Amino acid sequence: MNPVFMSRAKNITLNFLSLLGGDILVKAFGVISTAILARSIGPSRFGLLNLCLVAVNYFGLMATWGMPAIGVREISVHKESARSWAAYVTRLRLFLAFGAYALLYLWTRVHVMASDSRLITLGFGLTILTTVCLMDWPLQGLEEMRSIGAIRVAGAVIYLAGILLFIHAQADYLRVPLILLVSQSVIVILLLVFFLHLTRPSLTSSLPDYKELFLQTLPVGIAAFLVTMLLNFDTLLLGMMRSHKEIGYYTSAYRVVLVFTGVVAAFANALYPSIAYYCKFDEAKLSTLMRYVARLLGLLLFPVTVGGLFLAHPIMRLFFGSAFDNGSQALQILLLSLWMNSINSLYFFILISKKEHGQLMKVLLIQVALNIVLNLLFIPPFGISGAALATFLSDTTGYLLYRRIVEISIPFWHPFRKVFLACVILACGLAAGRSFSLSALWLVPLGAILYAIALWGTQGVHTEDVRFALKLLKGEQGDLV
Numbered sequence: 001m002n003p004v005f006m007s008r009a010k011n012i013t014l015n016f017l018s019l020l021g022g023d024i025l026v027k028a029f030g031v032i033s034t035a036i037l038a039r040s041i042g043p044s045r046f047g048l049l050n051l052c053l054v055a056v057n058y059f060g061l062m063a064t065w066g067m068p069a070i071g072v073r074e075i076s077v078h079k080e081s082a083r084s085w086a087a088y089v090t091r092l093r094l095f096l097a098f099g100a101y102a103l104l105y106l107w108t109r110v111h112v113m114a115s116d117s118r119l120i121t122l123g124f125g126l127t128i129l130t131t132v133c134l135m136d137w138p139l140q141g142l143e144e145m146r147s148i149g150a151i152r153v154a155g156a157v158i159y160l161a162g163i164l165l166f167i168h169a170q171a172d173y174l175r176v177p178l179i180l181l182v183s184q185s186v187i188v189i190l191l192l193v194f195f196l197h198l199t200r201p202s203l204t205s206s207l208p209d210y211k212e213l214f215l216q217t218l219p220v221g222i223a224a225f226l227v228t229m230l231l232n233f234d235t236l237l238l239g240m241m242r243s244h245k246e247i248g249y250y251t252s253a254y255r256v257v258l259v260f261t262g263v264v265a266a267f268a269n270a271l272y273p274s275i276a277y278y279c280k281f282d283e284a285k286l287s288t289l290m291r292y293v294a295r296l297l298g299l300l301l302f303p304v305t306v307g308g309l310f311l312a313h314p315i316m317r318l319f320f321g322s323a324f325d326n327g328s329q330a331l332q333i334l335l336l337s338l339w340m341n342s343i344n345s346l347y348f349f350i351l352i353s354k355k356e357h358g359q360l361m362k363v364l365l366i367q368v369a370l371n372i373v374l375n376l377l378f379i380p381p382f383g384i385s386g387a388a389l390a391t392f393l394s395d396t397t398g399y400l401l402y403r404r405i406v407e408i409s410i411p412f413w414h415p416f417r418k419v420f421l422a423c424v425i426l427a428c429g430l431a432a433g434r435s436f437s438l439s440a441l442w443l444v445p446l447g448a449i450l451y452a453i454a455l456w457g458t459q460g461v462h463t464e465d466v467r468f469a470l471k472l473l474k475g476e477q478g479d480l481v
Contacts, residue, residue, distance in 0.1 A: 045244070047245055052120040059104040065096065072140050076276050094133070130188050135194070155186050158182065166179065223352075226361075235250065256319070261341065303426055330384045334391060337392045370393065374390035374393055375387060418460035
């Protein structure tokens with residue numbers, strides 16, 4: 001096998017392991033922070049915080065507009081220009097960020113809202129300015145992400161410390177935006193120091209002018225807006241049609257799902273530069289990698305979905321308390337699309353790397369239109385369960401559309417037959433455990449052990465899977481399958 005490929009494969013794995021370790025810690029601290037915050041301020045104020053944050057996310061898109069994705073793609077091919085691209089893009093994003101914050105301020109003055117909602121929104125809005133200064137995307141393009149995880153963990157620890165020190169009662173919820181701003185500022189400073197240490201000044205004439213850059217990022221920016229619509233429209237509609245308390249139930253359930261999608265995002269982010277590379281130079285290798293990644297995600301996420309169906313209620317109570325019990329059904333529905341959502345993110349990066357923006361727009365527009373219609377139909381009668389069902393159906397539609405459009409097929413049934421059998425055994429074990437009234441603290445580790453034994457007994461993990469993983473870890477040469 002080409003040694004360049006195995007060198008890149010080893011780099012993918014090292015990036016994945018470093019980001020995965022950091023992301024697991026970040027998610028762990030994030031779950032603790034969210035649980036403490038939700039328990040301290042209650043579902044209604046927790047829902048208000050999330051509703052304001054969603055509104056800020058839309059304005060924040062004006063300062064992003066797909067530029068990091070384009071920068072990652074260019075730096076992955078022209079690594080010597082990393083510092084030039086970082087400075088060039090950040091200058092434009094800062095200009096746009098100040099404009100976005102000004103528009104956010106005007107919106108809070110024109111829109112009828114309570115004074116506390118206005119204060120929270122403007123406080124969260126300051127994070128638009130810190131977000132555009134993050135140097136994670138140029139480091140991603142350089143495939144030098146092994147310190148990003150540690151830096152993100154530092155930010156998560158600071159945020160958790162702020163929650164522990166300053167959030168003790170429901171009235172303290174107004175302090176949350178400041179705590180988030182401080183933690184993000186620390187991440188910005190540490191990433192900048194690491195990036196400057198890693199790179200050297202470079203002169204390049206290949207940078208486009210700002211008009212050309214805007215035109216390049218226009219399809220990606222529209223895609224980012226559509227993705228944000230997919231992720232956040234349900235929360236906005238819940239804010240218009242239901243209560244802040246229901247938003248609190250829904251977003252708490254979503255936070256549990258984000259623990260797993262965040263791990264997948266770490267893998268996808270580590271994989272993106274190599275996806276861009278193989279799309280340009282070797283699509284056969286990309287196809288092989290995608291099949292391997294899909295199988296790996298299935299091995300990890302299918303049992304999570306099955307476990308969540310049985311343990312949603314005790315998990316919600318364990319983390320957030322009995323006040324959030326009503327979010328259990330939404331959690332069960334959201335977990336159903338966990339694997340498909342993860343595969344969709346891989347298809348997304350493939351289309352971006354191949355510059356097939358028209359096809360990507362087609363899929364996202366159909367998903368968003370369907371998501372809006374379904375939310376309008378389901379939320380009034382069914383509330384947060386209807387919002388979760390709309391998310392599941394739009395994710396499923398996206399998966400089917402991507403499979404039809406992208407030439408690289410990621411199989412669903414054949415590679416996972418024995419994994420599904422192991423999941424059936426897991427389901428039986430969890431049902432038996434629930435009948436004995438075991439808590440989630442017992443059922444989660446016991447379920448993991450049972451699933452591992454079932455995989456071994458059904459030979460759900462192939463020898464080739466283990467051999468391939470070891471080759472990636474060691475950087476040895478050999479066939480992929």
